[in-house]
Amino acid sequence: MKLRFVWNCDVLIDLHSHLEGRVRPDTAAELAAGLGVPAPDGGWERAIQLDGPADLTVYLAKVAVTYPLFRSLEAARRIAREAVEDASTAGLDYLELRLGPATHASDESGIDAVIAAIAEGMREASAATGMPSGAVVAALRHHDVETNLAVARAAARFAGEGVVGFDLAGDELLYPELEPHRGAFAIARAAGLGITCHAAEAAPGPAAREAAEILGATRIGHGAHIVDDPETLRWAADSGIVVEICPTSNWYTGAIPSIAQHPAPRFRDAGVRLVLGDDNPLQTGSGMREERETLVSTLGFGPDDLAALDRASVDAAFLEPSTRRALAARLP
Numbered sequence: 523m524k525l526r527f528v529w530n531c532d533v534l535i536d537l538h539s540h541l542e543g544r545v546r547p548d549t550a551a552e553l554a555a556g557l558g559v560p561a562p563d564g565g566w567e568r569a570i571q572l573d574g575p576a577d578l579t580v581y582l583a584k585v586a587v588t589y590p591l592f593r594s595l596e597a598a599r600r601i602a603r604e605a606v607e608d609a610s611t612a613g614l615d616y617l618e619l620r621l622g623p624a625t626h627a628s629d630e631s632g633i634d635a636v637i638a639a640i641a642e643g644m645r646e647a648s649a650a651t652g653m654p655s656g657a658v659v660a661a662l663r664h665h666d667v668e669t670n671l672a673v674a675r676a677a678a679r680f681a682g683e684g685v686v687g688f689d690l691a692g693d694e695l696l697y698p699e700l701e702p703h704r705g706a707f708a709i710a711r712a713a714g715l716g717i718t719c720h721a722a723e724a725a726p727g728p729a730a731r732e733a734a735e736i737l738g739a740t741r742i743g744h745g746a747h748i749v750d751d752p753e754t755l756r757w758a759a760d761s762g763i764v765v766e767i768c769p770t771s772n773w774y775t776g777a778i779p780s781i782a783q784h785p786a787p788r789f790r791d792a793g794v795r796l797v798l799g800d801d802n803p804l805q806t807g808s809g810m811r812e813e814r815e816t817l818v819s820t821l822g823f824g825p826d827d828l829a830a831l832d833r834a835s836v837d838a839a840f841l842e843p844s845t846r847r848a849l850a851a852r853l854p
């Protein structure tokens with residue numbers, strides 16, 4: 523019975539997943555050889571995959587090991603294409619894929635070229651598989667204001683051309699200030715992009731509310747610490763903000779001490795709208811089906827809770843109207 527409602531879901535929508543967390547180890551090895559990037563000790567699979575729960579530093583190092591592979595635009599395009607293909611093979615119905623283009627831009631390939639290559643790879647795979655996908659361009663907390671403004675302007679140029687959203691990612695403890703990024707997010711909003719923000723993942727709960735008020739976020743990435751602050755939790759429920767939960771990722775980064783202590787049930791009980799993501803599935807070894815199963819087997823989600831999550835996912839996805847209607851029509 524449990525398996526029936528986990529696996530026979532009406533829609534499987536991933537709203538928080540990073541491109542750098544979807545690089546196939548075999549592809550990494552092949553690209554590295556072509557690009558002259560030295561093979562990491564122990565090989566690419568070991569370099570990318572975590573053995574188990576760790577801390578944010580170790581987790582981010584496993585993500586960052588893929589960065590040199592994006593130096594070539596053709597490599598970036600291939601990685602994006604394969605990420606969407608893999609999501610379709612895993613049974614997903616829609617994937618939003620995040621990427622920080624400024625990290626991958628170089629003197630030869632600027633921010634626009636990086637976004638164009640990744641959007642093209644995603645478009646190719648969506649056309650081939652029939653699974654829609656959209657890119658969410660991320661500004662990074664540790665980048666300067668000018669860089670993030672340039673990223674926002676580039677994302678805006680690709681609005682409707684593969685880019686659907688704008689995000690802020692990076693180390694929230696070292697760089698908690700949101701005010702410097704107000705301008706970049708204004709540009710993204712003016713272009714019609716959906717707005718999300720990694721917030722209250724490492725910082726205290728009120729950071730989520732600041733992301734909504736300063737940046738205009740309608741979705742919050744992780745938001746694990748919202749539940750620690752009763753006032754912010756009430757605000758989250760009342761405002762209708764959507765929290766993108768990624769349980770295994772939070773455990774592996776050390777944001778929560780065990781998977782059983784993930785705040786998903788407390789969000790649900792407070793009436794906060796939830797959607798699901800797998801964050802960096804090749805680093806954690808846990809994709810969307812595993813995350814959904816965790817909600818049921820470890821966090822006590824029942825069929826009604828999953829139905830609410832599916833509804834919120836269709837509503838909150840940065841989708842164009844016809845795709846949203848098609849997915850909504852599949853909901854019970």
Ligand SMILES: [Zn+2]
Nearest residue numbers: 540720743801
């Ligand atoms: Zn993330």
